[in-house]
Amino acid sequence: MGHGGDVIAELTADHRELEALFAQIEAQPVDHPQRRELADRLTAELVRHSVAEELHLYPAVRKHLSHGAVLADKELADHAKIEQMLKDLEGRHADDPQFNDIVAKLKFEVASHVRGEEHELFPKLAASFPPEKLDELGRLVRRAKEKAPTRPHPSLPNTPPANKLLVPGVGLVDRVRDLLSSRTTTD
Template identity: 35%
Template sequence: MTNPRGNGLRSVADQSEEERGGPGSILSRQSRDHADLDALMRAHDAETDPDARGRVLAELAERALRHAFAEETVLFPAYRTHLPEHGEELTRHIEGDHQQVNELLEQLQDADPRSAGYDELVHRAFEVIRHDAHDEEDDLLPRLQRVASVEELRAIGAAWEVQRRVAPTRPHPRVPRRPPGNALAAVPLSVTDRVKDAAEHLAGAGAARRAGTAVAAVLLALTAVAAARALRRR
């Protein structure tokens, strides 16, 4: 399929998993996560019960924030290293969008789905998330694919997945969008966010699991910081 941007690149959305470098490649990991986020946005819009919409939005917000954090910590530095002539401009643009999403989700964090301004804030957040996914799949990732080996794409994907798993789960618009500031901030924020998550779900089946991940998050976050630094030195 022709790339809608007309940049001569083939969107990763139109590639098979094998073409992307396998399931562990950063291209495949990003594409799967984008599809999951899109499914959650569609589920939210199709839901009529306000309480259920709030629950879907909370899940989507956590997934989107962890996805973005992993990009900022691993993918974008790798892109700027491999493609210095394009990396700064495109990643700075997407980092600005990430900041906007953090701010919007912070406003929505305690918003009532029945409130007058809820739908407008959600629409703005969804619009930016979808725009970023297209920027990445149609431009950033195909450019990286053109210059990085399959082994490098898989290494970036593995580091990205570590960061995604340990990333903060709540919006933090005042945290830097670039390493090392964001990676270092992730260690305490990952713990405090998960403690808050557990406290909010004490009556639910997932409470014990969420609380139990806090200590593991610290250890994984430290590993993730080291992995991100190693990638930047390559």
């Protein structure tokens, strides 16, 4: 969950972790129950990652980058699409015929989003932000992931100030639900 380094290193490490989780899901037999557990971990990591970006990265992008509002809005639209897919996946068993379709579509959307961030957004950040600001954003992102929800909430606001007020409480409720249901959200 928390990898260290500046915001680019932190989020890039998250991307590799997500790719590894998709590979682990795909390595399991089609209807194996382990796929559900891995999908829960994937969901938690994606939600934490997205929330941290929405709380700290995209507001900075919007404020400090040329055409930052357009970039941030595109990223938020990607998140909304991915979060709805996660909501559609939630509660489905590994032997549900829709499970594999949703995972495949989700993998495609996440890969597309990751490419956009790593090839367009991150180079712009590196060129526009001083190293201290990138380090500060990395710390803020790591802290946000610790308190972020672990389940998809498509109706939760994804921009400040509403998300900064609501996310910690929703994250707490999710972690209690995970504990009570024995849902696996980490290694």
